[in-house]
Amino acid sequence: xxxxxxxxxxxxxxxxxxxxxxxxxxxxxxxxxxxxxxxxxxxxxxxxxxxxxxxxxxxxxxxxxxxxxxxxxxxxxxxxxxxxxxxxxxxxxxxxxxxxxxxxxxxxxxxxxxxxxxxxxxxxxxxxxxxxxxxxxxxxxxxxxxxxxxxxxxxxxxxxxxxxxxxxxxxxxxxxxxxxxxxxxxxxxxxxxxxxxxxxxxxxxxxxxxxxxxxxxxxxxxxxxxxxxxxxxxxxxxxxxxxxxxxxxxxxxxxxxxxxxxxxxxxxxxxxxxxxxxxxxxxxxxxxx
Amino acid sequence: xxxxxxxxxxxxxxxxxxxxxxxxxxxxxxxxxxxxxxxxxxxxxxxxxxxxxxxxxxxxxxxxxxxxxxxxxxxxxxxxxxxxxxxxxxxxxxxxxxxxxxxxxxxxxxxxxxxxxxxxxxxxxxxxxxxxxxxxxxxxxxxxxxxxxxxxxxxxxxxxxxxxxxxxxxxxxxxxxxxxxxxxxxxxxxxxxxxxxxxxxxxxxxxxxxxxxxxxxxxxxxxxxxxxxxxxxxxxxxxxxxxxxxxxxxxxxxxxxxxxxxxxxxxxxxxxxxxxxxxxxxxxxxxxxxxxxxx
Numbered sequence: 001x002x003x004x005x006x007x008x009x010x011x012x013x014x015x016x017x018x019x020x021x022x023x024x025x026x027x028x029x030x031x032x033x034x035x036x037x038x039x040x041x042x043x044x045x046x047x048x049x050x051x052x053x054x055x056x057x058x059x060x061x062x063x064x065x066x067x068x069x070x071x072x073x074x075x076x077x078x079x080x081x082x083x084x085x086x087x088x089x090x091x092x093x094x095x096x097x098x099x100x101x102x103x104x105x106x107x108x109x110x111x112x113x114x115x116x117x118x119x120x121x122x123x124x125x126x127x128x129x130x131x132x133x134x135x136x137x138x139x140x141x142x143x144x145x146x147x148x149x150x151x152x153x154x155x156x157x158x159x160x161x162x163x164x165x166x167x168x169x170x171x172x173x174x175x176x177x178x179x180x181x182x183x184x185x186x187x188x189x190x191x192x193x194x195x196x197x198x199x200x201x202x203x204x205x206x207x208x209x210x211x212x213x214x215x216x217x218x219x220x221x222x223x224x225x226x227x228x229x230x231x232x233x234x235x236x237x238x239x240x241x242x243x244x245x246x247x248x249x250x251x252x253x254x255x256x257x258x259x260x261x262x263x264x265x266x267x268x269x270x271x272x273x274x275x276x277x278x279x280x281x282x283x284x285x286x287x288x289x
Numbered sequence: 290x291x292x293x294x295x296x297x298x299x300x301x302x303x304x305x306x307x308x309x310x311x312x313x314x315x316x317x318x319x320x321x322x323x324x325x326x327x328x329x330x331x332x333x334x335x336x337x338x339x340x341x342x343x344x345x346x347x348x349x350x351x352x353x354x355x356x357x358x359x360x361x362x363x364x365x366x367x368x369x370x371x372x373x374x375x376x377x378x379x380x381x382x383x384x385x386x387x388x389x390x391x392x393x394x395x396x397x398x399x400x401x402x403x404x405x406x407x408x409x410x411x412x413x414x415x416x417x418x419x420x421x422x423x424x425x426x427x428x429x430x431x432x433x434x435x436x437x438x439x440x441x442x443x444x445x446x447x448x449x450x451x452x453x454x455x456x457x458x459x460x461x462x463x464x465x466x467x468x469x470x471x472x473x474x475x476x477x478x479x480x481x482x483x484x485x486x487x488x489x490x491x492x493x494x495x496x497x498x499x500x501x502x503x504x505x506x507x508x509x510x511x512x513x514x515x516x517x518x519x520x521x522x523x524x525x526x527x528x529x530x531x532x533x534x535x536x537x538x539x540x541x542x543x544x545x546x547x548x549x550x551x552x553x554x555x556x557x558x559x560x561x562x563x564x565x566x567x568x569x570x571x572x573x574x575x576x577x578x579x580x581x582x583x584x
Contacts, residue, residue: 035452094400101436105393131435132453144393145439148446170448204452 026155026187026194027057027068029125029135030167031148032176035204036125036133039180040068041155041188042196053196058210060227062087064203065103065126070153071140072119079110079120100126104136104144112142123150127203155187155194162186173202177211181219188215302416312420313413316369316468319422323368324355324526325483325517328426329491330463330476331506332499334534335428336547337366338510340483340518343525356531356546360385360395363429364531364544368481369468370422377425381405398429398462402472410470420468424480427466430533432542433459461533483517490516503534507547511555512562519563528556 027040044052057069059077061084069076086106090098104124111120124136137150149167151159162183171179181198188194198219200211208227213219297303298311305311324340339355356366357378365381367374384404388396396404405427412418438445465480466472477491490513494501501509507530514528530547534540547555 031450033451094403099394101394102392105391108393109391127452129454130458132450134450146436147440148438169446170451205454 025057025070025153026151026159026184026191027070027123027153028151028156028159028163028180028183029068029123029149030171030176030180031133031135032171032173034133034173035064035127035202036135037173037176037180037200037202038066038068038123038125039184039198039200040153041184041194042199043194044073045193050195055196056199058199058201060084060208061103061124062091062098062126063227064128064208065098065100065124066201066203066208067107067125068123068152070121075118075120076122079107079118079122082110083107097128099128099131100124100134100136101131101146104138104146107136108138108142108144111138115140115142121152123152125150125203127205129205133203151183153187153194155184155191158190159183159187173204177202181213185219300416301413301418301420310413310469313469316420316422317424320369320424320468320480321482321484323370323423323481325479325481325487325514326366326368326424326426327487327491327510327513327517328366328428328463328465328475328478329494329501329506329510330428330461330496331501331503333461333538334430334503334506334532334540335364335461335463336503336506336510336530336532337364337426337428338507338514338528338530339366339368340481340514341527341529343527350527355529358531358544359401359427360389360429361543362395362432362533363398363401363427364533365425365427366531367423367425368484369424373421373423374425377405377409377421377423380408381427384408395432397431398427398464399474401429402427402462402464402466402474406466406470406472408470409466409468413469422468424468425466426478426480427462427464428531428533429462429544430535430542431459431462432536433457434536434542460535479513479517481517483514483520486520487513487517503532503538507532507551508555508558511552512559515556515559515563516566528552528559530555 025041025043027038029036029038038058040057042053042055042057043050044055058066059069059080060066061080065087067080069080083103083106087098087103090102103126107122107124111118111122119140121140122138124138125134127133135147135150137145137147137152139145139152148169149163151163166179166182168175177200180200184198188196188198197215198213200213202209202211210227212222214222295305297305298315301310301312324342326339327337329336337356341353341355355371355374356364359365359378359381363381363385365378367377381401384401385396388394388400405425409421412420435449463475463478464472465475465478476496477494479487479491490509494509510530511528518524518526530552531544532540532547533544534542536542
């Protein structure tokens with residue numbers, strides 16, 4: 001069988017051109033009154049094939065420092081693994097948590113010194129006592145930009161106008177969540193290579209709280225999970241107590257429609273995306289870039 | 290020292306049976322003979338001062354500085370062996386540069402103290418080296434400012450980053466590192482020959498109340514160096530002083546020499562203060578004599 005270079009599935013619907021990276025995704029981070037919010041879609045593609053529709057592109061590198069990954073899944077996972085290690089070491093050696101700026105500086109060093117070999121676009125967002133919520137963007141060449149809010153990935157081209165028109169300084173948390181959701185919805189609507197669910201992480205002095213919004217639920221929030229400050233990285237917390245019951249008292253799980261049925265929003269909603277990303281590592285998968 | 294000649298004082302890497310490292314203790318002796326250094330942590334900055342002993346009439350006045358700048362906002366002064374001090378400063382500059390390279394942010398005063406403490410401690414462990422013959426005082430001001438947003442236009446965002454925890458961030462820092470590598474943070478620090486008198490004077494300032502400001506601080510520092518120098522008046526010396534304030538203070542967050550006019554004014558006051566002390570002493574003596582006469 002011949003492989004094409006068009007990024008399109010072959011007749012058998014299985015064989016995919018792995019060399020051609022079709023980058024498409026959208027992610028963003030926004031400062032608000034009490035901290036910062038990260039948001040991303042969940043599509044990972046190999047050419048035209050959606051390799052994972054429930055990807056988790058929001059990755060924790062310290063208690064309240066997270067990043068949005070876009071570009072090569074393998075590259076960004078490798079980079080975040082290194083930074084996560086460095087920040088863990090930093091906080092032990094210095095007896096205090098790293099600032100967002102420190103995290104961004106370590107990211108930048110890696111991205112710049114390996115610029116010829118990496119395909120990684122990152123947005124670093126974090127909260128610390130001294131500076132509050134902060135957003136740093138590291139685009140392809142490895143430059144570092146401090147911003148009040150940042151958008152990235154192919155889908156972001158569709159929402160520059162939306163963000164400029166709707167972003168305000170010092171928003172309330174709910175307004176900021178709505179802003180992020182509104183922007184991501186537009187990106188998902190217009191960008192073919194962005195899609196799936198909307199994931200968010202809210203970082204404040206209380207720690208990190210996850211949000212999940214499903215398209216077939218009109219992006220109403222279905223669950224949240226807390227990562228209080230001090231929770232070890234990558235801890236898989238039992239979810240149930242944080243599941244919000246819907247109005248009428250129905251369990252969220254029971255209500256999932258066709259898409260959500262396989263979202264991995266079971267007792268541990270991260271598991272499916274975790275497994276998938278582990279499987280994807282090493283292949284030239286592109287995360288909703 | 291009772292253990293001299295027992296052989297336990299010949300190398301760093303051997304403890305004496307009662308658990309002492311004599312090489313380190315000898316290094317402290319070297320410090321105790323050096324010109325007095327003083328550091329004062331004021332509410333709005335730090336003052337460093339040193340009694341620079343003039344070893345030759347042929348030395349150019351004001352040259353051969355003893356206080357060094359390690360990073361924009363960090364200064365170091367030391368008592369003891371001057372060449373060891375130079376090496377200490379070189380290393381501190383390397384540490385500051387390395388920190389900037391890695392973290393893209395200036396090293397904080399406490400982190401520099403920690404790094405240099407570790408460095409000096411390593412020189413107490415090995416047969417092939419000797420401990421540093423200095424006690425160093427590190428003064429710094431950790432910036433209270435925030436890094437601006439890139440592409441900021443005009444005054445930039447009016448609100449800035451949200452969710453900051455109230456309270457003071459950044460500020461003045463003062464640390465003293467001994468030959469053993471031990472370091473502590475201080476309100477006021479003194480080392481060198483006149484350290485006892487200097488410490489007594491520093492304690493009188495009640496620095497922990499955080500009321501003394503930089504302008505008072507330079508006057509006190511100058512006076513303390515003069516007071517501490519009283520016990521060996523025969524030696525000629527020069528007063529060298531530097532200071533560091535926050536971004537809105539007189540040095541705009543930088544470590545720099547105290548300007549000549551302020552230094553001279555502080556020196557005049559210091560000389561006046563010690564001569565008044567002398568007069569008081571004499572008066573006391575007179576009173577005592579009077580008492581005697583009455584008897």
